[in-house]
Amino acid sequence: MIKKDSYDVIYNDFSAVKIFLDEIEYISNRLLLWAEKEDIRLEYIQPGKPQQNAYVERFNRTVRYDWLSHYMFESIQEVQDYATKWLWTYNNERPNMGIGGITPMQKLRMAA
Secondary structure (H helix, E strand, C coil): CCCCCCEEEEEECCEEEEEEECCHHHCCHHHHHHHHHCCCEEEECCCCCHHHHHHHHHHHHHHHHHCHHHCCCCCHHHHHHHHHHHHHHHHHCCCEHHHCCECHHHHHHHHC
16 A cells, blocks of 8 residues: 555656655565566655655645635545545646746746
């Protein structure tokens, strides 16, 4: 099993070439076999160095401060529904100053 929030993926022309993982004990044999088959390199950050996994750490912080710590959810389904709506808004409506004040979806369209 691998935690959803424990990896960063590096892309080369929209194909994954390596995945950074931060907790080796969560890596399954299934993931190892898949990565080998797809010719994807698995790399591990150094223990105690979360800055080496900066994209995931930044995303986790944003989720916590933007909505997760603001609500009391009744079920996992409610959290998943809220997360899906929030992620769509984050990618499609919320300008990101780190990419020039446009949304991630606009940036993706410009790259295509």
